[in-house]
Structures are given as C-alpha cells and as structure tokens.
Amino acid sequence: MDKQRDFVLRTIEERGVKFIRLWFTDVVGTLKSVAVAPAEIEGAFAEGLGFDGSAIEGFTRAYEADMLAFPDPTTFQILPWRGEVDPTARMFCDVMTPDGQPAASDPRHVLKRTLAKAADRGFSFYTHPEVEFYLLDSVDLGPDGQPVPVDTAGFFDNVPGGTAHDFRRRSVRMLEDIGISVEFSHHEAGPGQNEIDLRYADALATADNIMTFRAVIKEVAIEQGVYATFMPKPFTDHPGSGMHTHMSLFEGDSNAFYDPAGHYELSAVGRQFIAGLLRHAPEITAVTNQFVNSYKRLWGGDEAPGYVTWGHNNRAALVRVPLYKPGKGQAARIEYRAVDSAANPYLAYSLLLAAGLRGVEEGYELPPEAETNPWELTEGERRALGYARLPASLEHAVSLMEDSELVAETLGEQVFNYVLLNKREEWAAYRSQVTRFELERNLPTL
Amino acid sequence: MARSRSLTDLARLGFADLGAADRGLARLDRPDSEPWFAEAADPDAALERLLRLVERDAAATDRVLADPDAGVRLVRVLGASEGLAAFYHRHPEQLTSLIEPMEEPPGPESLREELLAAVRGRTGEAARVALRVGYRRQLGRLVAWDLAQPSGQDAVERVAGTLSDLAAAALEASLSLARAEAPFPAEEVAATRLAIIGMGKAGGRELNYLSDVDVIFVAEASAGLAEQRAVEIGTRLAMLAIRGVAELAMEPGLWEVDANLRPEGKDGALVRTLESHLAYYERWAKDWEFQALLKARPLAGDAELGERYVAAIWPMVWQSASRDHFVESVQRMRGRVTDHIPADQVDVQLKLGPGGLRDIEFTVQLLQLVHGLTDEQVRVRGTLPALERLVEQGYIGRVEAGEFAEEYRFLRVLEHRLQLRRLRRTHIMPVDEEGLRVLARASGLAATGEELRDRWQRVKTRVRELHERLFYRPLLSAVAALPDGELALTSEQAIARLAAIGFRDAKGALGHIAALTSGLSRRAQIQRTLLPVLLRWFADGVDPDGGLLAFRRISDQLGDAYWYLRMLRDSTSAAQRLTEVLSGSRFVQALFERIPEAAAWLESGEDLAPRGLPALLEEQESITARYRDDEESAVRALRHLRRREMLRLAIGSMLGLVPIDELGPALSDVVTTTLSGALAISHRPGDGIEFGVIAMGRYGGRELGLGSDADVMLVYRDAGAGDSAQATAERIVRELGRLTEDLQLPFELDTNLRPEGKQGPIVRSVASYRAYYERWAVSWEAQALLRARVVVGDVGVLAEFQELIAEVRYPSAPAEQDIREIRRIKARVEAERLPQGADPKRHLKLGRGSLSDVEWLVQLVQLQHAARIPGLRTTSTLEALGAAEEAGLIAAPDAARLRDAWLFASRARSAMTLWLNRTTDILPAVRRDLEGVARLMGYPRGSASRFEEDYLRITRLARQTFDRLFTGQG
DSSP states (O other), rough: OHHHHHHHHHHHHHTTTOOEEEEEOTTOEEEEEEEEEHHHHHHHHHOOOOEGGGGGGTOOOOOOOOOEEEEEEOEEEGGGGGGSSOOOEEEEEEEEOSSSOOOOOOOHHHHHHHHHHHTTTTTTTEEEEEEEEEEOOOSSOTTTSSSBBBGTTTTTTTOTSTTTTHHHEEEEEHHHHHTTEEEEOOOOSSEEEEEEOOOOOEEHHHHHHHHHHHHHHHHHHTTTTTTOOOOOOSSSSSOOOOOEEEEEEEEEEEEEEEEEEEEGBHHHHHHHHHHHHHHHHHHHHHHHHHHHHHHHHSSTTTTOOEEOOOEEEEEEEEOOOOOTTTTOOOOOEEOOOBBTTTSOOOHHHHHHHHHHHHHHOOOOOOOOOSSSSSGSHHHHHHHHTTTTESSSSSSHHHHHHHHHHHHHHHHHHHHHHHHHHHHHHHHHHHOOOOHHHHHHHHHTTT | OOOOOHHHHHHHHHOOSSSHHHHHHHHTTTTGGGGGGGSSSSHHHHHHHHHHHHHHHHHHHHHHHHHHHHHHHHHHHHHHHHHHHHHHHOOGGGGGTTTTTOOSSSOHEEEEEEEEHHTTTTOOOHHHHHHHHHHHHHHHHHHHHHSSOHHHHHHHHHHHHHHHHHHHHHHHHHHHHHHHSSOOHHHHHHHEEEEEEEHHHHTTTOOOOOOEEEEEEEEEEEOOHHHHHHHHHHHHHHHHHHHHHHSSSSOOOOEEEETTTTGGGGSSSSSSEHHHHHHHHHHHHHHHHHHHHTTTTTEEEHHHHHHHHHHHHHHTTGGGGGSTTTTHHHHHHHHHHTOOOGGGTTTTTTSSSSTTTTHHHHHHHHHHHHHHTTTTGOOOSHHHHHHHHHHHHHHHHHHHHHHHHHHHHHHHHHHHHHHHHHOOOOOOOOOOOHHHHHHHHHHHHHHOOOHHHHHHHHHHHHHHHHHIIIIIHHHHHSSSOOOOSSOOOOHHHHHHHHTTTOSSSHHHHHHHHHEEEEESSSSHHHHHHHHHHHHHHHHHOHHHHHHHHHHHHHHHHTTTTTHHHHHHHOHHHHHHHHHHHHHHHHHHHHHHHHOOOGGGGGGSEEEEGOOHHHHHHHHHHHHHHHTTTTTHHHHHHHHHHHHHHHHHHHHHHHTSSHHHHHHHHHHHHHHHHHHHHHHHHOOOOTTTTTEEEOOHHHHHTTTTTTTTOOEEEEEEEEESOOGGGHHHHHHHHHHHHHTTTOOOSOOOOTTSSHHHHHHHHSSSSSSHHHHHHHSSSHHHOOOOOOOOEEEEEOHHHHHHHHHHHHHHSOOOOOOOHHHHHHHHHHHHHHHHHHHHHOOGGGBBSSSSSSSSHHHHHHHHHHHHTTTTOOGGGOHHHHHHHHHHHTSSSSSSHHHHHHHHHHHHHHHHHHHHHHHHHHHHOBBOOSSSHHHHHOOOOTTOOHHHHEEEEEEHHHHHHHHHHHHHHOOOOO
C-alpha cells in the first residue's frame, strides 16, 4: 500500500496532474466524485478528505453528514478524456466515519467485508462481466415516444472513412489508457446495442472497473454526440441490457470450481456454489436487478433468465456452466445471467458471493440440470420440474429481500434498510403512474 | 572405595538426590571438586553433565578440572545451563576456553575480531559452524563471568550489553561470509554498501541470553553501481547474512533474526535505500512504528551508512508525540502490555502481564516519547539509561527511578537465568518447587524457591505502583508543592502527559488537579497520594474530563470528612468504582455532585443494592410525620430521598451490581415512595374522599428504566365530600404534580393512559371508571389496564378498583372486531406518535421492533388468552412473554427474538440516560455518544459501529416476528 502511495504522489508530480477526482459510489450505484488539488492529496491519504455525506443517496441521514473519504492508491489512474488540457486523475475511495470506522453505508466497504469473509475461509473471488448497453441518438425520445437507437441513423454502417468505428475505437483506446482491457462486440440483436467484456479480475477490481467503464462510455458518447444508456430494458421490442457475470473461486493458486473428474469438470465446491446461487437468487434480485425497469428485462421472454435453473448449453438458464477447453482447469467458472447493467456492482457481487458461499458452507445439494429452455415449457411442466421463478416485479423482489437474513447480514443493517426504503419509494412512484399502455388499451373501450 | 563424605555434606552442598550424587561423585573420583558443586545452581544436574563430558572427552575435561578456578567455572556453567552443557558435549575441544578466566567482558571490537577470525578462510557449512561455535565459545565465557559475579543485578546491564555486542559481531561475521559467497561479480558486491540496524533490544544494547534480534537493512550504491542493482545485491546479502546465523546446520542456529519491523512489515522490501526509508517514514509510518525506531542503532555492516540512517530517522521518532493519533497509539501500546496473554500464563509471566518487564519498558518509553518531543536529553535507547536521563532532566523522581531500575534489574536477572537454562526464549516462571529452587540458586536472589516466589510477587506489585508514581504522580508536581526532594514538572510538561492519556481539555484537568491537591489539609495530602492512580482510571473512561471535574466538586463538598478520606485511602476498589462511574456517566456526575455522601456506598456492594419498598416507605413516613406542618422541608427531604435512591440505582447498574431485571422493580419502588410521600402531604384526613394511585404502563409492570416517565391513573371515591368530591380529587392531583417537581432530576407523571386520554377527566371516581369500562368492554384503554397495578392510596378505594379491573382486563372471549381495533390503533400510534422526522429504526420506544412492538404483541396475547391461562395474568411484559411461550402461544425462537429486543432496547435506553444525562428515545447520532453508550452496555473500547449494527439487527428481527404474529398473518 505504501509503495502505491509513493507511486501516486510521484506520478502526480511527474505528469503534472492538476486535479484528482476522488470517486466513491452511493448505495444506488451512482458514481460520486469530489475533485481535489494535488496539494490536498497527501493529506487525504493520511487523514481522509471530509465531505458532507448528507447530499449522497444512502448516506442521507443527518448524523452521517460528516464523512471522510480515504483514497485507495491502488486505484490511481490518469483520466484520458481530459488529457489534453488539464491532466486529471482519479482514485476510488473508502468512506470512513470521523472516528475511523468504515462507514456502514459505503458499498465498497460492503464488498470488501464480504471478500474478507471469503478470504477467512481461504477463498478469493474473481469475476468477469459482460456489460451490455445501448447507444442512442440522444437522451430525448423520438416522435413516437420511444428512444432512438443510433443504428437507424447509420452510425454503425460500415462505410470506409466514415464515423462507423469511431465510437468503438475511441472507447477501447480510452479504456486501455485507463488500464482496463476489454473486448468489444456489436450485437445484432438490438439496434444500437453493444457489449463489452471486462477481463477477469478480483471482484473488487472488477466492481471498480465497472464504475469506471460506465463513466468512460458515457464520456465517449458525449464526445461523439450520441448518448449511451445502461438502462436494463429501454425498448419493448428489443432485448434488455444484461451484465452476465462469470465467477470463480480460487483457493490460493488453484481454481476451486475445477475438478477434472467432476461432471462438466465441476468440483463439489462449484456445484454447491451454484446451488447457493439458485436457492438465494429470488431474495438477492432486488439488488442484482434493482429498478422497476429491470423486471421488464427479466420477463422479456426469449433467453431472459426469469426461471431459477442451471444448465450447460442452456442459453436461458439463470446459471450457466460455460464450455472451456478441456484440461484448462484455471478457466473453470460459472455464469450468472440475471444481473443487469444498471446494478450497483459492489452490492451485487457481495450478494452473489455470499449466496454461493452459503451453498458451500451448508453443503447445498445441486438440483438437476435444465436441458431445455424453460420458456418453451408449459407452466405445468415447469412446476413439475421444480423451477422456481425470480420475482415478477420490483415490489415482489423487495418483499423477498426483506425476509432474507443472508442479504441483511451481507449488506449490513444500514445498507439493507436503505435499499428497502429506496426501492419501496421507487415502486410507489411507479405504481402511481397511468401508463401509455393503459390509456391505449382501456381508454377507447371503457 | 571408602566413602569420605556423609549424605549431610552432600545436602549442604545443595544436592537434592543424595544417593545419586554420592554415586556420581564416586564415579568422578575427584574429591577436590566436591565443594565446587555448592556454587552450581543445580548441583545434581551439574554433576550428571560433568560425568557425561568426562565420558565424551576425558582428556579435555581433565585439563579444565586440573585448575581449581577453571573447575569451579565449569561446574557453575554446567549447573546453570543445559544448553551450554550440550554445546560442550558437541564440541569438547571448546572446554579449554574456560581455563583462562574472562577478567572483564570484552568490548565490541574484540568480539567482532574474534568472530571474523573464526570464519576467515572458510566457506559454506564449515564457515557457518565455525561462526556459531565461535559465538557460543564467547557465550560460555560470558556466562562463567556472569555467574561469578557477587550480584547478578549489578552485572545484568553489562551482560546484556555484551550479548548485544556479541550478536552484532555474529551478524558482522555472517555478513562478511555472505559477501564472499554472493553470486554476483565481486566488484559489484564490493560497491554495494549494506548497513544492519539493530532495533528493539538489540538496538537498546539490552539483549537477553536468547532474544530474537530485530534488525532493519539499509543499502546504498557506490563506485558507479546503479541504485537498483545495489538494492538487489543488498537484498541477497541480507538474506545470506540471516541464514548464516539462523539457518539449520550441523551446529544449531543462534537465534531468529527478525526483520519485520521494517517499513510495511512482512510485505515490505527486505532492503531499502536510505532515501526510501526516509520517504516511507516521512509519509506513512504509523505511530507504533516510531516507537520501534526509538531504539534504532547501527549494529553491523557499513558503519557510516548506519550512522547516517540513524541520524536521519532519529529526529522523526520524537515528533510522533505531536501526531494526531498519539493518544490512540498509546492506548494500543498499553493494551499490548496486558492483552494476548493466555489466561493460564498471567501469573507466571515474567515479561507480559501486570508488573512485568513490559510494564517498565512501556512506562519509560511513554515518558520518553511525551517529553522527548521538546527535550533532546531524554532521547536515549536503553531502558536504564533512559531512566537515568529522565531523572536528570527532572521528569521523574530520583528515588522512584532508583527503585524502578532495581526492580527492572531483578526481573532481568530472573529472565536471564531462565533463558540460560535451556538457551531457549522463555518468560515463563517455573511453578514446581525444584524449578524455583534452581532458579533461586542460579540468580542468587533468594535462598529458597519459596522466598524467590514471594520476592517476585512483591516486585510485581511495586512495578505496578511505580507506573503510577512515575507517570501520574509528577503531574501533581506541576501544580502542587510536593515534599522536598521530589521533582516538579512544568505545566506544559504536565499538559503534554494528560493529553497523551486522553484528557481533551488537559489544561482544565490540570486546574482541577491543582485545586484537589493544593493546601495543607489532610484531604489535599491524601489526594496527592491518590490522584496518580485515580487519573489513570479516569483516563480509562469515555469522559475523563467530566469525571475529574465531578470528583473535584465531590471532594470540595465532603471537605475533610473522615470517612471519605479513609475510604479513598484504604479501599482501592471503592476509589476505582468512583472513577469508573464518574468518567462513564454524565447522569451520575450531575447527581453525585448533589449527593456527595453517596461516595460511602462504594466501599461495599451492600449499600448499592436496592433498598426495597418497605425500607423506602418507612423513611418516607418518617419524613412526612416529622415535617407534618412544614411542607417545604418535607418536600425537600422527599426530593433528596428520590435523588439519592436514583443515584444508588444508577451506580449499582453501572457497576453490574443491579441487573436489568432488578433495576425495573427498584426504580418502580422509588416512584411509589415519591408518590406516597406527595400523597401524604396533599391528601389529609377530613378531605371527604378516598384517593388512590394506579401504576400503569412500564411502571405498572415494574419495568421502569432510568429516565422513564411514570404512567399512572388516579381514582377516588366519595367519603362525605358529596358534590365537591371531584374538585377535591382534582386539587390533590395538582398538588401531586407540584410536590414532586424536581428541576434537577425531572419527575414526569404521565396520565395519558387514562380513559379517553387527554380528552378525559384527569381523575375519576371508581363509579365513573366502572361505567366507562362497562360500555367499552375491550378497547385499547382496557388493554392499558393489563398493566394496571394499585400502588398508593386509601385501602378501600384501591381494593374496589382492583376488583373492577379484574373483571375488565381479562375478557373471556374478546370479539374479533375488538382485536382488529387494537391492531389498527397500534398502526396509527406508530404513524402518529413518532416525533417529526425521527427514524423509526432508531427509536427505542416507538420504533421498529423496539419496546412498544414487543409490549403490544404481548398484551394482545394476554387479552386473547389470559382468561384461560393464569400465567398470563401479570403486569410484567417479560413474565407474560415467558408464560405465552410456555403455553405454546409464541414459539420459542420468536419469544427469544422478542425478549432480546426488549432487553437490548431497555438496557440501551437506560445507558443513554446515564451517558447523556437527559432522556431521549432516539439512538445517538454523534459517534462519541454512541461510544459512551456502547461502553455502558459492556462493549469494549471502539465499538460504536458494532453496537449500532447490533441494535439495528436485533430490532429488525423482532419486527419480523411482530409483523407475523401481531397481524395474525403468515
């Protein structure tokens, strides 16, 4: 750590950095930023930077107004998009109370605590998300009241010398400048939909990367005069934006999910971890899919993971055990497909890890594999096969979460309470709307 | 062979197994050697080991034994050290090194030369063996010198210094080997400068016979070598040097070389450049790391580089006392003194634990850090030299310092002799008689094992006291004239010390100390003696400043009261309790100042037990009879009674003498007594009515907390007043309010549980109550009656009321609509009664899963089932809950959750009143307040967050149960 701090201070000097953005994340998953001058950074390392937490979602209680942000030097990066004028850098922060205890409402702390718990059992947790998002013409809706994807304007037309690949090239470059290597792919499924895969890293680094990634994509979009959105389901007729996450546990250097003798080369730990994810999936969904809109994606049919199943080649299962080259034990992993691109990655990963670990600790039995797409079965068949469902709506998800000791324990009392409160408010506000659907359907006939 | 000695002779020499000794000496067959064994710590073992040496190498052994002086030396060494005996057994040729006596312990130069010479021309395993044999040869000679000294205590400092020089020499020799063997081009190795810095005991020149040697490595490039390369080579050299002394070889390693005090500890680079060290300490070092640097000294390797390192680092050490978290670091340091000792070792630990060596070192280092900030003269390394300087510079008294040094030497001699025995690192005193006897003989500190143990116990006690005398007592000298010969600190010096132990307003504290200790009164004299200890105890509390101020006021009021002074002087536990309650509770601070005589209770637990209702009422009756015609005096006396009993209960509950299940009834008794007194004054014979007070709510349930209101209902019946009866009753009610008023310790009489609440008449006749309850058979007022308990007043009216409510409150079959109404009212109360903007999760009374949730649920069960189940007919929430569980109405896990929440919230509420000295139902927001409350709840220091999290979790779980059971759903 201290070497890292030295490095940061040296780099600030050498590169003539003018501002350092101190980043942290509120409970909802919105990135917050405080800019400080280089002269203040040494003090921030030693004593933290005081800020008024009452302006932040989830830190809102008056008595937590005085908070200290301690920058984490291992997260130091020069931000590429302000490179030309005033070099600016960023670091993620840990939020502390004035008497030096971690702030209960800091999502990053929640993940750190959960990772530490896993570490006590000898496990480290690695994740690899595939983040989907849409590029739109602008944040404004079109004349038909729908968002307008860029594709219709020919943004991705493969015209030599055109603007076609500018967005992609620029994003990849910026992400690489900031130390996040990615793979970019263009989805044909939805007009303007893109997917970027972040590389495998420990869950804390991945969560930090996701926050950075979202900021970079938004920034590049602005540069290019378009709008990027991570909204889970912006179009009724096109697929939603998920954040499928590949996960693995390591014990020291060896992949704990790998057993060459196991079915699909999956170890007992791997099977129990999946069982844990499946059993607790409904109660953690309010966090992995935290908006009213998230449930439009989950229940959008097709390959959406609405049913609690697992499978190998089943593209609609909630948990998938992907293929990897035989004998490549280190690559053994499982994929959780419910999380969407708008989740708070710190909290979502905390809960995925906690759910899986619970399965390992209590030795849960893995139910049989689902070999067909559950959407193609009748309700009766699904019931006969014992496929549970993820919650149908945000309200349903919140009521399941409320009874979950696993979620309360993992998030801590304060974040737990805040999420419940915040999500109930969202649901109440949503329900009070009279939607276009109702007007179009009912008004002409009633 | 004829026997020339009697067994008595052998016993006199100190042998234990006389038969074996007799046979052994016969085998040895050197009658002239027999008296030598009197010099051995363990003559039996010495003889046995000597015989083994003879077997191993008779010639070498004979050469030593031929010289009587050398023979005595050998016997002494063998009798004290199994480890050295084994060494001579491995290398009998080394025995001859004992023939020449060591006149004086050699200096560092000659030791270094000796060990360098031992490895010169050798490589690999042979060189390592030669190094270690050379080291142990010198060690054996030093031990022989040590054991020949008339006083171990006088010699201990020189021995420790020589051991440190010997360790330095070993590292030097090992480093020279490393340079010869390092797999790098010779000119690059030559251009790599490497200094080994000694830390801890090695730095302080106070090593034991077997300590870990704490070191730090510094590298530097010269002659055009790249810095990075120098660090790379230096790292290799350092690793090789460590291996040279510690790694497994034919001759065992010497001791562990511990480099973990380096920057970043185990994770940091083993070797750094001087610049890198400095950059680290300038920016990131934690305070405790500075404490470790206090003893840094160049030990081996490049002396010039080492000197530069120390010269650069040294001044930084002394800045640490001005750093922000110094107080916390000091508390952690103190914690380390006593923590981490396995319970079964506390009594046998020489080093850790109260009165151990660590206590002395801690005290001396703390004084050095506090005063070294401004005074360069106290910046020295060793414990004994530091004591000397602290005396010279006037920070501690010469007499105390002398005693401290003496105890330190005593403990060090014991430590040396213990470690010498097996050449192992140990600080555990032997417990068996034989072990103690040998230690007594080896140390020369006592004639028998038992005497040694007694003496050691006395030393431990004195060391504990001396910490107070050295650190705390001089604080007084800054403001008070102490007897001649004691030193005086300046105010600045004293303020620095007070701030270091946690006083926020150190200047103010010094003022209080001045007031407490100045003057010639007996009180001032005694307080001068006691304050040093009291200050330390105050500093253990969350609010030392407030505690000290309250103590000052109490002392001012008690003046020279004989009992008070005697108690403070003679009863350690009473004085400690006094500081604990004063520095932990503002409620107690405020009340104690008014009732200083309460100090007398602290002596024994008996006076802190609740006095019981009969005794309280007797006192009240005596007061009201005595001041029959003097209302003012009666009211004053009753008010005093109440304050005094509240204080008693507050103190009792803080000290754990009054558990929560006794506190509620006791507080209820105090309320009853207060009301009984007020009623005796306001309700006189001839009023024409009978009057009664009914306890309701938590008062009715005898479950009051400190700071709870007293819920009551008031009742009368006509006894001749006729039409004016209601007016008379209302007059009495007004009087009750007036007579019980207390601005210092508010007494709130709450009548809102009466029929129709605030809209209803404040007092009713029994007939009126009857009419009301007949109309509203089950309603939430009837529910309130579940906890009604007649307490004070005229017997007739109370009996009639008792009869009335018995019919109402346990209805045989409450209608479903009534039950539903109760549920609805509960929901409404939740929404309406919570103060504006309050967070329900943090409201201890009306909040989520807190007191009223549990109580309403229990009451609902009572209403539904009490007619059938007698156990439910109680005014106590906990009793009713227990009965409901027993009857299977509430499942055991649910009952446990409800009970946990109710108890936790009740305790937290009382703790909040104790800490804040005001009543609030909202969990504190300010961190320090949370900390204060958490400590009162029995959490360790620094648990504010844990306490908060626990409260939220426990009440959330209770609310889940409540939601399920109260609404009858799920």
